[in-house]
Amino acid sequence: MQSYFLILLSCSLVLTSCSEPNQPQPIAKLLRPAQDQLSQAEATARKARVSQISYVLDIDLVTLPDSYQGAVAIEFELSGADAPLEVDFTGGLVTSVLANGESVPVDYNGFFITLPPTALRTGGNSVTIDYQHPFDHDGTGLHRFVDPEDGNTYLYTYLWPYYANRLFPNFDQPNLKAMYEMTVRAATDWQVVSAMREDRVTPDGESTLWHFPQTPLLSTYIFSLHAGPYQIWEDQAGEIPIRLLARQSLASYVAVEEWFNYTKAGLAHFSEYFDIPYPFLKYDQVIVPDFLIGAMENVAAVTFSENFVDRGAGTQFTSQRRANTILHEMAHMWFGNLVTKDWWNGLWLNESFATLMASIAVAESTEFTDQWHDFYLTENLTAIGADTAVSTHPIEMPVNSTSDFFMVFDSITYDKGASVLNQMSHFIGQENFRLGVSSYLKEHSWGNTELADFIHSLSVQSQLDLTSWAQDWLYSAGVNTLEARVSCDGGVVNSLSILQTVPQMAAAQYPTLRDQRVQLGLFAENATGAIDAFATIPVIVSGAETPVPEAIGLDCPGLVYPNYQAWGYSEVNLDESSIDYLIDNNGLEKIQDPLLRSMIWTALIEGAGLNEFDDNALVDLIISAMGQEQNDRIIRQTQAALIDHLNLLERAATASPRPSEVLSRLDRFTQLAEAKLWDILMTGVNSTQTQSRLNLQMGNYIALARSDAALANLISLLDGAVTVPGLSVQPDLRWRIILRLAARGHESALGLLAAEQQRDSSDAGRLSAIAAEAALPALATKQQWVEHILHNADSLPFSHLRAAMGALFPTGQEELQLQILPQLTAASSALAAERDAYFLQAYGSDLFSGICSETGLQQLSAAIADRDSIGPTLYKFISENVQAAGNCLTYAAYTQPQ
Numbered sequence: 080m081q082s083y084f085l086i087l088l089s090c091s092l093v094l095t096s097c098s099e100p101n102q103p104q105p106i107a108k109l110l111r112p113a114q115d116q117l118s119q120a121e122a123t124a125r126k127a128r129v130s131q132i133s134y135v136l137d138i139d140l141v142t143l144p145d146s147y148q149g150a151v152a153i154e155f156e157l158s159g160a161d162a163p164l165e166v167d168f169t170g171g172l173v174t175s176v177l178a179n180g181e182s183v184p185v186d187y188n189g190f191f192i193t194l195p196p197t198a199l200r201t202g203g204n205s206v207t208i209d210y211q212h213p214f215d216h217d218g219t220g221l222h223r224f225v226d227p228e229d230g231n232t233y234l235y236t237y238l239w240p241y242y243a244n245r246l247f248p249n250f251d252q253p254n255l256k257a258m259y260e261m262t263v264r265a266a267t268d269w270q271v272v273s274a275m276r277e278d279r280v281t282p283d284g285e286s287t288l289w290h291f292p293q294t295p296l297l298s299t300y301i302f303s304l305h306a307g308p309y310q311i312w313e314d315q316a317g318e319i320p321i322r323l324l325a326r327q328s329l330a331s332y333v334a335v336e337e338w339f340n341y342t343k344a345g346l347a348h349f350s351e352y353f354d355i356p357y358p359f360l361k362y363d364q365v366i367v368p369d370f371l372i373g374a375m376e377n378v379a380a381v382t383f384s385e386n387f388v389d390r391g392a393g394t395q396f397t398s399q400r401r402a403n404t405i406l407h408e409m410a411h412m413w414f415g416n417l418v419t420k421d422w423w424n425g426l427w428l429n430e431s432f433a434t435l436m437a438s439i440a441v442a443e444s445t446e447f448t449d450q451w452h453d454f455y456l457t458e459n460l461t462a463i464g465a466d467t468a469v470s471t472h473p474i475e476m477p478v479n480s481t482s483d484f485f486m487v488f489d490s491i492t493y494d495k496g497a498s499v500l501n502q503m504s505h506f507i508g509q510e511n512f513r514l515g516v517s518s519y520l521k522e523h524s525w526g527n528t529e530l531a532d533f534i535h536s537l538s539v540q541s542q543l544d545l546t547s548w549a550q551d552w553l554y555s556a557g558v559n560t561l562e563a564r565v566s567c568d569g570g571v572v573n574s575l576s577i578l579q580t581v582p583q584m585a586a587a588q589y590p591t592l593r594d595q596r597v598q599l600g601l602f603a604e605n606a607t608g609a610i611d612a613f614a615t616i617p618v619i620v621s622g623a624e625t626p627v628p629e630a631i632g633l634d635c636p637g638l639v640y641p642n643y644q645a646w647g648y649s650e651v652n653l654d655e656s657s658i659d660y661l662i663d664n665n666g667l668e669k670i671q672d673p674l675l676r677s678m679i680w681t682a683l684i685e686g687a688g689l690n691e692f693d694d695n696a697l698v699d700l701i702i703s704a705m706g707q708e709q710n711d712r713i714i715r716q717t718q719a720a721l722i723d724h725l726n727l728l729e730r731a732a733t734a735s736p737r738p739s740e741v742l743s744r745l746d747r748f749t750q751l752a753e754a755k756l757w758d759i760l761m762t763g764v765n766s767t768q769t770q771s772r773l774n775l776q777m778g779n780y781i782a783l784a785r786s787d788a789a790l791a792n793l794i795s796l797l798d799g800a801v802t803v804p805g806l807s808v809q810p811d812l813r814w815r816i817i818l819r820l821a822a823r824g825h826e827s828a829l830g831l832l833a834a835e836q837q838r839d840s841s842d843a844g845r846l847s848a849i850a851a852e853a854a855l856p857a858l859a860t861k862q863q864w865v866e867h868i869l870h871n872a873d874s875l876p877f878s879h880l881r882a883a884m885g886a887l888f889p890t891g892q893e894e895l896q897l898q899i900l901p902q903l904t905a906a907s908s909a910l911a912a913e914r915d916a917y918f919l920q921a922y923g924s925d926l927f928s929g930i931c932s933e934t935g936l937q938q939l940s941a942a943i944a945d946r947d948s949i950g951p952t953l954y955k956f957i958s959e960n961v962q963a964a965g966n967c968l969t970y971a972a973y974t975q976p977q
């Protein structure tokens with residue numbers, strides 16, 4: 080993090096040379112360095128002075144070739160006109176400033192405009208700024224994209240967390256809400272979308288003027304402006320007009336009806352859940368190219384990544400993730416947009432809440448009634464993964480500056496936060512949770528809040544003091560482990576308790592034991608031979624051991640699970656007698672409840688991952704379950720674990736003391752898995768989800784394929800020599816196959832890649848081609864991409880660099896990676912100073928991953944040795960890779976012969 084203190088000090092030391100000597104310097108001017116960020120201290124100081132803000136915007140998108148130009152008239156109240164006031168505006172050009180009717184000399188440093196005290200008044204002020212700004216091409220600000228297929232130009236904004244000040248000069252902080260009126264000059268064939276629906280569209284010469292009436296009070300980061308010849312679909316959700324937009328060349332792939340169905344279901348659901356009508360006048364959703372994240376909750380004009388559009392048939396997961404994301408963004412209209420965090424430390428609550436709300440809405444208002452199974456696999460397990468990584472942190476953290484937001488934009492914020500809020504709703508009761516949230520939203524509508532406001536509303540509703548709950552769960556990192564301890568006598572339980580521990584390696588750092596309400600499940604084989612729950616007991620776990628007297632006298636269970644249905648947030652250790660029972664009784668197959676079956680699989684997969692015991696049994700178990708398991712989520716969970724495991728074996732082989740044994744084990748598993756999966760694909764699957772299942776299994780086969788025979792099968796699928804019954808090989812699937820062939824260094828990859836580029840000129844095709852080219856095991860090609868990444872980043876859209884970074888070092892190419900790593904390490908500190916967080920995330924997480932050698936580990940460790948110089952974002956992502964490399968080496972040292 081760039082030290083605020085150091086900058087202050089250095090400026091003071093050179094005060095006589097950098098500022099006018101011998102004159103008292105206004106304090107506020109010294110405090111704000113010329114940087115693309117806003118500190119919380121600066122925001123707080125400005126909030127204390129500025130209020131009652133409105134903007135009238137006039138933006139011209141078409142007159143200049145590579146920039147937009149505009150004027151903004153800002154009205155605001157000011158207390159204390161005796162100090163300068165800064166208006167944020169990054170990377171533009173300011174042509175004139177008019178304050179309270181007087182022209183003011185332009186004082187602009189490339190990051191903010193300074194209004195002098197002489198131009199300001201205590202009370203009402205009116206400032207008009209004329210400006211220009213280049214279009215962005217890294218996905219932030221006002222991004223411009225030219226479609227390679229038809230040459231159409233598309234624009235959209237991405238203003239979170241601190242990019243609104245590129246679109247126009249403003250006070251860019253969430254707690255200075257304002258009203259916005261806007262006029263936009265656009266090309267005649269464009270649609271223009273913003274927070275309000277346009278009320279006038281007027282032809283004006285070669286272009287068209289769109290007028291958008293004044294909005295209600297909004298934070299800057301959720302304002303928006305999208306424009307271009309988008310294909311548009313319209314419908315109604317009750318009284319609310321809804322629209323969906325996408326690029327023309329992608330339009331035929333958009334699942335419009337499905338999209339509108341989830342939208343309608345969600346708007347009805349949330350109005351009822353929050354007991355507040357939808358707060359805005361219309362609801363638009365725009366699917367956009369090059370998007371940096373999944374989706375963004377701009378008020379009434381949400382943007383979505385084109386990754387949510389399948390070019391070809393998807394799976395039930397792609398449909399469900401789409402529904403989930405649609406509903407996540409929609410939840411923000413109430414929680415986030417109507418009521419908004421005061422500052423960016425509140426990001427977690429905003430995101431955790433929307434994540435939890437999306438799951439409730441999916442479960443209650445769509446066909447995906449097993450959403451909580453998805454929540455367990457997606458949110459709970461991802462959270463636990465992040466919470467056991469070196470980079471874990473408390474959920475609630477200070478965010479000193481907008482440039483630090485990536486410290487909290489992660490799985491702890493989204494997935495752990497959501498898991499903990501879910502746990503809280505079980506702790507205080509789900510209806511109390513809903514009512515508490517509703518009263519919080521009603522009380523603070525159109526305003527800004529802090530965590531204490533949220534906790535207060537829930538405490539009042541539940542009549543529980545949640546202070547210590549918040550302290551334990553939100554201010555300390557780490558996940559606890561629960562294990563049941565049961566003893567029986569004469570066929571009945573004579574004692575049962577739940578033990579709670581902290582992970583051994585984390586005990587010193589995160590020693591907290593926490594209270595939570597879980598559901599203890601007791602299971603046994605029933606008369607039909609199925610393993611089912613015969614008793615469930617809600618328990619408030621507290622401290623190291625929680626006795627469960629309600630269980631005494633019940634039948635002795637075969638299996639005990641202390642977090643049945645995942646009410647709580649914890650890891651689970653199965654007790655020994657439960658493990659014996661499952662093994663002795665062929666228990667996995669007999670467990671009826673798919674969520675519990677998943678949980679048992681998790682315990683097995685985690686247990687066999689990184690420790691000293693032989694994991695052959697797990698892989699054999701997964702392979703033998705192929706074709707038998709009929710739940711798609713579990714197929715996906717277990718086969719993903721298998722794919723990970725085979726990759727781990729391949730990476731570990733060279734570091735193992737017995738490499739040939741590891742490789743022969745890899746070969747054996749690979750051949751077994753490939754053959755079985757191919758057989759499943761070719762014989763088809765009789766189920767109601769045939770197409771979804773086929774796509775899922777095909778994706779797994781591609782990810783597993785290693786042998787010559789399997790790679791040849793993939794080529795036969797591409798050229799049509801072989802067909803899988805029921806499966807059509809459409810564009811996205813074709814590219815997945817080519818990417819796999821490239822990553823495995825198959826001799827045909829380069830030719831197939833060139834042919835596919837001819838066949839598919841779309842943007843998705845272009846990104847896939849970049850990934851496939853980067854994945855080829857060719858040092859010269861990789862060096863070319865590294866050159867772009869390090870030195871030519873401004874000449875290419877960031878989406879292209881990101882596609883290359885994600886593919887550059889697949890499993891099996893560590894030697895090539897080691898040749899390039901010193902160059903990447905050497906460039907790190909310069910990049911940390913120059914590049915934004917999205918670039919640094921891709922750089923640190925993708926380019927330094929997959930290492931499993933002592934040499935590689937030394938290089939990675941050297942890369943993070945100077946923590947200050949590489950900054951917090953790179954440090955975070957590379958340190959996770961250091962941990963993964965260490966784990967892989969530990970695994971390699973312990974790998975046992977077959």
Ligand SMILES: [Zn+2]
Pocket residue numbers: 376407408411429430433
């Ligand atoms: Zn969100």
